[in-house]
Amino acid sequence: xxxxxxxxxxxxxxxxxxxxxxxxxxxxxxxxxxxxxxxxxxxxxxxxxxxxxxxxxxxxxxxxxxxxxxxxxxxxxxxxxxxxxxxxxxxxxxxxxxxxxxxxxxxxxxxxxxxxxxxxxxxxxxxxxxxxxxxxxxxxxxxxxxxxxxxxxxxxxxxxxxxxxxxxxxxxxxxxxxxxxxxxxxxxxxxxxxxxxxxxxxxxxxxxxxxxxxxxxxxxxxxxxxxxxxxxxxxxxxxxxxxxxxxxxxxxxxxxxxxxxxxxxxxxxxxxxxxxxxxxxxxxxxxxxxxxxxxxxxxxxxxxxxxxxxxxxxxxxxxxxxxxxxxxxxxxxxxxxxxxxxxxxxxxxxxxxxxxxxxxxxxxxxxxxxxxxxxxxxxxxxxxxxxxxxxxxxxxxxxxxxxxxxxxxxxxxxxxxxxxxxxxxxxxxxxxxxxxxxxxxxxxxxxxxxxxxxxxxxxxxxxxxxxxxxxxxxxxxxxxxxxxxxxxxxxx
Amino acid sequence: xxxxxxxxxxxxxxxxxxxxxxxxxxxxxxxxxxxxxxxxxxxxxxxxxxxxxxxxxxxxxxxxxxxxxxxxxxxxxxxxxxxxxxxxxxxxxxxxxxxxxxxxxxxxxxxxxxxxxxxxxxxxxxxxxxxxxxxxxxxxxxxxxxxxxxxxxxxxxxxxxxxxxxxxxxxxxxxxxxxxxxxxxxxxxxxxxxxxxxxxxxxxxxxxxxxxxxxxxxxxxxxxxxxxxxxxxxxxxxxxxxxxxxxxxxxxxxxxxxxxxxxxxxxxxxxxxxxxxxxxxxxxxxxxxxxxxxxxxxxxxxxxxxxxxxxxxxxxxxxxxxxxxxxxxxxxxxxxxxxxxxxxxxxxxxxxxxxxxxxxxxxxxxxxxxxxxxxxxxxxxxxxxxxxxxxxxxxxxxxxxxxxxxxxxxxxxxxxxxxxxxxxxxxxxxxxxxxxxxxxxxxxxxxxxxxxxxxxxxxxxxxxxxxxxxxxxxxxxxxxxxxxxxxxxxxxxxxx
Numbered sequence: 001x002x003x004x005x006x007x008x009x010x011x012x013x014x015x016x017x018x019x020x021x022x023x024x025x026x027x028x029x030x031x032x033x034x035x036x037x038x039x040x041x042x043x044x045x046x047x048x049x050x051x052x053x054x055x056x057x058x059x060x061x062x063x064x065x066x067x068x069x070x071x072x073x074x075x076x077x078x079x080x081x082x083x084x085x086x087x088x089x090x091x092x093x094x095x096x097x098x099x100x101x102x103x104x105x106x107x108x109x110x111x112x113x114x115x116x117x118x119x120x121x122x123x124x125x126x127x128x129x130x131x132x133x134x135x136x137x138x139x140x141x142x143x144x145x146x147x148x149x150x151x152x153x154x155x156x157x158x159x160x161x162x163x164x165x166x167x168x169x170x171x172x173x174x175x176x177x178x179x180x181x182x183x184x185x186x187x188x189x190x191x192x193x194x195x196x197x198x199x200x201x202x203x204x205x206x207x208x209x210x211x212x213x214x215x216x217x218x219x220x221x222x223x224x225x226x227x228x229x230x231x232x233x234x235x236x237x238x239x240x241x242x243x244x245x246x247x248x249x250x251x252x253x254x255x256x257x258x259x260x261x262x263x264x265x266x267x268x269x270x271x272x273x274x275x276x277x278x279x280x281x282x283x284x285x286x287x288x289x290x291x292x293x294x295x296x297x298x299x300x301x302x303x304x305x306x307x308x309x310x311x312x313x314x315x316x317x318x319x320x321x322x323x324x325x326x327x328x329x330x331x332x333x334x335x336x337x338x339x340x341x342x343x344x345x346x347x348x349x350x351x352x353x354x355x356x357x358x359x360x361x362x363x364x365x366x367x368x369x370x371x372x373x374x375x376x377x378x379x380x381x382x383x384x385x386x387x388x389x390x391x392x393x394x395x396x397x398x399x400x401x402x403x404x405x406x407x408x409x410x411x412x413x414x415x416x417x418x419x420x421x422x423x424x425x426x427x428x429x430x431x432x433x434x435x436x437x438x439x440x441x442x443x444x445x446x447x448x449x450x451x452x453x454x455x456x457x458x459x460x461x462x463x464x465x466x467x468x469x470x471x472x473x474x475x476x477x478x479x480x481x482x483x484x485x486x487x488x489x490x491x492x
Numbered sequence: 493x494x495x496x497x498x499x500x501x502x503x504x505x506x507x508x509x510x511x512x513x514x515x516x517x518x519x520x521x522x523x524x525x526x527x528x529x530x531x532x533x534x535x536x537x538x539x540x541x542x543x544x545x546x547x548x549x550x551x552x553x554x555x556x557x558x559x560x561x562x563x564x565x566x567x568x569x570x571x572x573x574x575x576x577x578x579x580x581x582x583x584x585x586x587x588x589x590x591x592x593x594x595x596x597x598x599x600x601x602x603x604x605x606x607x608x609x610x611x612x613x614x615x616x617x618x619x620x621x622x623x624x625x626x627x628x629x630x631x632x633x634x635x636x637x638x639x640x641x642x643x644x645x646x647x648x649x650x651x652x653x654x655x656x657x658x659x660x661x662x663x664x665x666x667x668x669x670x671x672x673x674x675x676x677x678x679x680x681x682x683x684x685x686x687x688x689x690x691x692x693x694x695x696x697x698x699x700x701x702x703x704x705x706x707x708x709x710x711x712x713x714x715x716x717x718x719x720x721x722x723x724x725x726x727x728x729x730x731x732x733x734x735x736x737x738x739x740x741x742x743x744x745x746x747x748x749x750x751x752x753x754x755x756x757x758x759x760x761x762x763x764x765x766x767x768x769x770x771x772x773x774x775x776x777x778x779x780x781x782x783x784x785x786x787x788x789x790x791x792x793x794x795x796x797x798x799x800x801x802x803x804x805x806x807x808x809x810x811x812x813x814x815x816x817x818x819x820x821x822x823x824x825x826x827x828x829x830x831x832x833x834x835x836x837x838x839x840x841x842x843x844x845x846x847x848x849x850x851x852x853x854x855x856x857x858x859x860x861x862x863x864x865x866x867x868x869x870x871x872x873x874x875x876x877x878x879x880x881x882x883x884x885x886x887x888x889x890x891x892x893x894x895x896x897x898x899x900x901x902x903x904x905x906x907x908x909x910x911x912x913x914x915x916x917x918x919x920x921x922x923x924x925x926x927x928x929x930x931x932x933x934x935x936x937x938x939x940x941x942x943x944x945x946x947x948x949x950x951x952x953x954x955x956x957x958x959x960x961x962x963x964x965x966x967x968x969x970x971x972x973x974x975x976x977x978x979x980x981x982x983x984x985x986x987x988x
Contacts, residue, residue, distance in 0.1 A: 055501050067889075067973070068972060069880060069972040069973050069976050069982065070973065071821075071824070072898060109865070134894065137885070137886035138886070138890070139885075141884055141890070142883045142884075142886060144884075145879065145884060145886075147930065148924070148927075152928060152931065153931055153932050159932065160928060160933075163922075163928070163932070164924075167920065167924060168917075168920065168921070169974060170921050171917055172917050175913045175914075175917050176913065178894075178897070178913060179897065179906075179909050179910060179913045182894065182897045182909060183901055183906060183909070184897055184903055186898055186901050186902060312693055318546075347862075394736065441679040448705075
C-alpha cells in the first residue's frame with residue numbers, strides 16, 4: 001500500500017496550519033488553540049506513521065518521490081528510516097509542548113507567532129525526512145527563517161545581537177554546505193540521497209561538516225549559542241536546543257557519515273577530539289554559569305559533543321547510543337527550558353544567586369525539576385544513562401581516551417545538574433523568590449509532564465529506540481580498532 | 493511608372509511586442525493633448541498597461557510559435573525564443589512598474605508623456621532583445637536609453653531627479669560610445685555586422701587573435717556592462733537609482749538589467765565563440781568585481797534605494813557568473829534567474845515607493861521601523877523579496893543562485909562557486925538588516941517622529957503589483973520545471 005502521503009502530510013499539515021493562522025482573522029485565543037490542535041494532530045499523524053512503519057526492513061519507508069526539476073535530477077523525495085522516525089517524533093512532541101507553553105504563557109502578535117511556530121515544525125520535519133540533497137538544504141534553510149523571526153521579534157533585550165550572531169554563524173556554515181551540495185550533486189549526476197553513491201572528496205565532506213558543526217554546535221563554533229539560548233523566549237530555546245541541534249546531528253549521520261566513509265575515516269580523530277573538548281568545556285562552563293539558562297545552554301553544548309562522539313565512533317553501540325541520546329537530550333533540554341521559563345515567570349530572573357528555596361510549598365515544581373534533572377545527570381537506570389553508556393562503550397573501541405573523557409564529563413554533568421537543582425529548589429528562599437509565587441499550574445504541568453513521562457518510559461525501555469533505529473543489528477560490541485561500519489549496509 | 497525598391501520581407505509578427513508598446517506610447521501622446529487633465533493619470537496608466545500586456549501576450553505567442561531561431565528583416569533582428577522570453581520578462585516588469593507608478597505624486601501636467609516614455613523605453617528593450625546585428629544592437633540600446641534619460645529627470649520637483657537624469661545621460665552616453673566604438677572596431681576587423689557572420693568570418697580568416705577584434709570585444713563588454721550596472725561600470729547606479737522617481741528606478745533595475753545581460757549573452761555566444769577563452773575570464777572577473785563592490789558597499793548604506801542599487805550591482809555579478817560559464821546550463825541559469833530577480837526588484841522598489849509616499853521623505857533603514865506590523869502585505873512582501881535576494885528557499889532567488897552555481901561548476905570553475913557563496917554570505921547582513929528594521933524594532937524604540945497624515949492611502953494598483961511580484965517570487969520556486977523548460981528552449985536559440 002502506498003503510504004508515502006503520510007510523510008508529505010507530516011510536512012504539509014503544519015505549513016497549511018501556518019497559512020490558516022496567518023490568513024484567517026482569528027482572535028488570539030482561537031489562534032493559540034488552533035495552533036495547539038494542529039500540533040497535536042501532527043503528533044497523532046506521527047503515531048500513525050510509527051504504526052505503519054516496519055522496523056525490520058532496511059530500506060526507505062513511507063517514501064514519496066516526485067520530480068521537481070528534471071534537468072539536474074532534483075526531486076521532491078521524502079521518506080523515513082528507523083532513526084529518522086524517532087527524530088521526527090521528538091520534533092512533533094517538543095513543538096507541541098512549545099506551542100502549548102506559548103499558548104499558556106501568552107505571546108504578543110499571536111497570529112504571526114503561532115504561524116511561525118507551525119512553519120518551523122514543518123521545516124524541521126522536512127529536514128528529517130528529505131531524501132534529496134537540495135530538498136534537504138531547502139528545509140534546512142526554511143528552518144532558519146522562522147527561527148530568525150521568533151528569536152528576533154519575541155526575544156529579550158539583547159535579541160538583535162543574538163539573532164545577528166545566530167544567523168551569521170549558521171548561514172556561513174550552510175552556504176558552504178550549498179557549495180558542497182552543488183559539487184556533489186552535479187558530479188554524481190543526481191541529488192537523490194538514496195540513489196547516490198558515496199564520495200571520497202574531503203573538501204565536499206568539510207563543507208557539510210561546517211554546516212552541521214555550527215548548527216549542533218560543535219566546539220569551537222558555539223559562540224552564538226549562549227546568547228541565542230538566553231535571549232529567546234523559553235519555548236523557542238526549548239526548540240532550538242531540543243530539536244534544531246538534533247537536525248545537525250542527523251546531518252552528521254545521514255550525510256557526512258553515510259555518504260563519505262573515506263573522509264569520515266580520515267578526519268575522525270580531529271572531529272572526535274573537538275567533540276571531546278566540547279563535552280568537557282561545555283560541562284565546565286555549565287558548572288560555572290551564573291544563570292539557569294546558561295547552565296542548560298552549556299550543558300546542551302556538552303551533550304552535543306557527547307552525541308557527536310557516539311556518531312563518529314561509527315559502530316553499532318555508538319550509533320544506537322547517539323540516536324537514543326538525541327531523543328533523550330531533546331526531551332530533557334526542552335523540559336528544562338520550559339521549566340526555566342516557568343521559574344522566570346515567578347521570579348522575574350534566572351540568576352541562580354537570586355533563586356533558591358522554591359521546593360518549599362511547591363511540590364509539583366520540585367518533583368518535575370528534580371525528576372528531569374536526575375535523568376539529565378544520567379543516573380543509572382535512566383534513559384540518559386543507557387544512551388551515554390552505549391556511546392561511551394562505542395567510542396571505547398575507537399580509543400579508550402575518549403571514553404575516559406566522556407566518563408569524566410558524566411561526573412561533571414552530575415555536578416552542574418545538582419548545582420542547578422539545589423540553587424533553584426533548596427537553600428534559603430532567594431531574594432527574587434516571593435512567598436506568593438505559585439506552584440506549577442495545571443496548564444504548565446500538562447505541557448511539561450508528558451515530556452518527562454516519555455523520558456520515564458524510555459528509562460524503562462530504552463531498547464524501544466536502540467533496537468529500532470538500524471534494522472537487524474542488535475547492540476553488539478565491535479572488534480577494537482577496526483574502522484568499518486559493519487552496519488554500513490544499514491546506513492542508508 | 494512603378495517605383496520598384498528592393499525592400500526586405502518584413503515579419504510583422506516578430507516585431508509585434510515592439511509595435512504594441514510603440515502604439516501604446518503613441519496613444520498616450522494623443523491622450524496628453526485630448527484627454528482632460530483630471531483623467532490623464534488613469535488613461536495614461538491604462539494605455540501603458542495595455543501596451544505592456546500586449547507585449548507580454550505577443551511575446552508568449554512568439555515563444556510558442558518560434559520553435560526554430562531565424563533572422564528576419566534581412567537578419568537585422570532574430571526571431572527566436574530567447575528574444576521572446578526576454579520580451580516577456582521586460583513586459584512583465586513594465587506592467588508591475590506601471591502599477592507602482594499609478595499613485596506617484598508627480599504633477600498631472602506630463603503624466604501621459606511619462607507613460608508614453610515608459611512604453612517606448614519598453615519597446616526599445618523588446619527590440620534590443622532580438623537584435624541580430626551590431627547596428628540594431630546600438631539602435632535598440634540608444635532607443636531605450638534616451639527614454640530612460642528623460643524619465644530619470646522627469647520629476648523636476650524631486651530633489652536629485654535632474655541630477656540623476658544628467659548623470660545617467662553623461663555616463664550612459666559614455667557607455668554607448670564605448671559600445672559604438674567597439675562595434676566599429678569589430679566591423680573594421682571582420683567587415684560584418686551580423687553576429688553569426690562575424691563568427692564565420694573570424695573562423696574563416698582565423699582572426700581570433702586580431703588586436704582590433706579583441707579590443708572591439710572588450711569595448712562591447714564594457715558598453716553592455718554599463719547598462720547592466722556591473723562593476724567597474726557601475727558608478728552611476730546608486731546616484732541614479734536614488735535620484736530617479738522610484739517607479740522609474742523599479743523599471744530600470746529590472747528591465748534594463750535583464751535586457752542588457754541577455755544581449756551580452758547573445759552577442760558573446762553568437763558572435764565571439766572563438767574568443768570564448770578570453771571573454772569567459774573577462775566576464776568572470778567583472779562578475780567578481782560586481783559581487784565585491786555591490787555587496788561591500790551595500791553593507792554601509794542607510795538609504796534603502798541606494799542599498800537596493802548596490803544589491804542590484806551584486807546581482808548583476810551573479811548573473812554574469814552564468815554568462816561566463818559559456819554553456820547551455822549557464823544560459824538557462826541566466827534566464828531563470830531573471831524571472832524572480834525582476835519580480836523581486838520591481839516589487840521591493842514598489843514597497844519603497846509606498847513608504848516614501850507615506851513618509852514624504854526618502855526611505856532609510858531606520859524609518860522602516862515597525863513598517864512590517866503596520867502594513868502587513870507590504871511588509872511580508874518586502875521581507876520575502878529580501879529573503880529572495882539573499883537566496884533563501886521558498887523563493888525563486890534560491891533556485892536561481894543554485895543554477896548559477898551549477899553552471900559555474902559545470903564550466904569547471906569551483907572557485908567561482910566559492911566566490912558566489914562568500915558574496916551571498918556577506919549579502920545576508922544587509923538584506924536581513926531590512927527585515928530586522930521592519931519587524932524587530934519599533935519607531936518608539938528609535939525615537940522617530942511619528943508618521944503624520946493619518947492612515948496611508950489605499951493604493952490598489954501598487955498593492956496589486958506587489959502581490960504579483962510576490963506570486964512570481966514564490967511561484968518560481970515551486971514551478972521550477974516549466975520555467976526552466978522555457979529557459980532551456982530560449983537558451984537553445986544560441987549556438988552553445
